[in-house]
Structures are given as C-alpha cells and as structure tokens.
Amino acid sequence: MAGTRSGSATVPPVDQTLTRVVLLMRLLGWVWLLILAIASLGSTDGIDPAVVWGTVVVGTAGTAVTFLAAQRRFLGESWYVVFDVAIALLITAAGWIAGSNEFLVGGYPVSALFIVAYATNFAITTITGIFASVVFASLHVVMDLGLERTLGSVQFTIVALVVGWAFEALRQRERLRLEAENELASARQRSTRLEERSVIARQLHDSVLQTLKLISASADDPDEVRYLARVQERDLRRTINEYRSPYDDSFRARLLEARAAVEDHYRIEIDHVINDDAEMDEGLSAIVGAATEAMINAARHSESKSIDLFAEIRDGQVKVNVRDRGKGFDPSAPQTGISHSIVARMEAVGGSAEIKTAPGRGTEVAMTLPLK
Secondary structure, rough: OOOOEOOOOOEEHHHHHHHHHHHHHHHHHHHHHHHHHHHHHHOOOOOOHHHHHHHHOOOHHHHHHHHHHHHHHOOOOOHHHHHHHHHHHHHHHHHHHHOOOOOOOOOOOHHHHHHHHHHHHHHHHHHHHHHHHHHHHHHHHOOOOHHHHHHHHHHHEEEEEEHHHHHHHHHHHHHHHHHHHHHHHHHHHHOOOOOHHHHHHHHHHHHHHHHHHHHHHHHHHHHHHHHHHHHHHHHHHHHHHHHHOOOOOHHHHHHHHHHHHHHHHOOOEEEEEEHHHHHHHHHHHHHHHHHHHHHHHHHHHHHOEOOOOOOOOEEOEEEEEEEEEOOOOOOOOOOOHHHHHHHHHHHHHHHHEEEEEOOOEEEEEEEEEOOO
C-alpha cells in the first residue's frame, strides 16, 4: 500500500509506521536485556551463568521471530500475541530464578506491550499492562526488593495505557482519513458522471434534436431526409466511439472524422468497417491522410454512389482499404496526383500503397503500414 504525500515528504500508512515502532521497541528491549546479562555475569552475586545465557538465547530468539512476523505479516495475529507474551513470561521467570535484582528481563516485557497494542485494542492492552504490573509487584515483594521497586511496577500499566491509546488513536485517525478520501472519491465520481451526462445531453440537443427538426422541414425531399438521417447516425456512432476509446488521440476517431468530412462535402455515402484502435502517431497520421485523399478521389472521379472504407490493426500492421465501384481508370496512364498524395505519403513513413483498378471495374487503394 503506497503512502500518502504531505508536501514533498512521503507519509507511510499507519500500520507500516506502527510496525516500525514495534520493531524498534523490541530491538531496544533486546539490547537492554543483553547489557543486563553481560553486567550480571561480571557481578559477584552468585548468579548462575547458565540461566543468564539461557535468558539471552530466549530473548534473542523472540526478537528474531518478531522481525520474521513483521516480514511475513503475522505480527498482528492473536496466536503470535500469545506466543510473545509467553516468551516475556519465560524471560521473567528466568530472571527470577537467576536471582537478579533486575530480573534480567531488560525491556522485553515492555516491548511485548507494544505488540499487544498493535494486534489488539486499548482495553486488552490495558488489561495486559495491569497483569504485568501485578506479576512484577508480586515478584518484588517475594524477593524483598523494597517498596520503591514494588511501586515501580506500575510502569507497565502506564506504558500500556499510553501505547494502547496512541495506537488506537492513530488507527482511528487513519480510518477517518480513508473515509474522507473515499467520500471525496465518490463525490468526484458523481461530479464526473453528472458532467458526462451534461455533455451527452448537450450533444443530443445540439445534434439529434436539431437533425429531427431538419428532417421534419425536409419531409418532401426523401434524398435529403435520408442524408440527414445518415449524418445523424454517423455523429452518434462517433460520439459512442469517443466515449469507448481509451486513447486521447484515436486512430479510429481521426479516420471517422475524415470520412465524415468527405461525406458532407461530396454528399456521398461511405460505408465503413474499422477494427481495433491505436494512439495516433506520425505514421498513423500519414495513413489517415492517404485514406482521406483516396476517399476524395473516389468521391470526385469515380461516379460511384457509395464508397467502402475498411481499416484494421493486426499482426503489427495497419491496413486501410478504400474502394469504389465506379468507372475506374487505366493504371498504366500517368497518375501524378495519386503518386504524390497517396503512394509517396505512405512510402515516406515506411509504408506502402497499391492501386488496383481497371476501366469500368472501380478502384481500390490498399495501404499498409508497420505499427510502431
């Protein structure tokens, strides 16, 4: 989960931050335990070295498991909390057996409270802290370590209260932040939907309703009605394609715009099939330009009532065919316009164009371009 940003600094998620706090406290607790163990071995109180080293081994193993738990993501599991508290009690018992005034526990029990706070809630952390205070106070009384040491056991309750409250407060703040972000995202989505609906409503008003009025006014002219209906169908399809396309500058949209311009200017029907889409680049701009010129030539010279436009992107290539069923022409005759406007344009971007025609058999312009 990525962190949020505050200014230029990255703020980690709260669980990640709390995990780091737990690991730091556990590491400090282990270092404290190690220092006390070394100090105990150098004393003359008759402490059993085997118990001291056993305590160090258990504390080291517990610390290693804590880091493993953070890495494997079971630090917050209930069974691990029970395991860690058991390790803390074992270390406490070992310190009592060794007869050390410091119990050789170091900061391990305190760091265990951080794990309890991480995995549970404020109430359970507080109860665990009170339990630790009672245990240590009882041991202090049994070992006759004095009233001051006995009363000092209340530190576990205080730590539990502070840590439990802090962890819960941070998580509550994180929940509120996430809820606010979700509400903001929902509001933005609603705003976007409303804006899209407004755009669609304007388009329907400006295109469909206006076209219906024109059709009504031209009811006595079937050819005009047919043309207006076709224009409206084309515009609606173009709008739908714009909403569906994942591209900001779409090959399909550019080709449809070129088709629409030729249809409107020459009042000719251009039936189309366009398979797949891509983001526009220099090569696709060239093939759209060449296809536009091919449609214009067909509309101006073929005397055909309709033109076919086919385009597809497949096997790393873009293929566009423009075909009419008009009068055609002699391919052996010089065709300067076609050579410069279509063939040369395609060759300039690494593509090719082939003109298939014959007198009385129409014309087909087949353009191919490798897709980058």
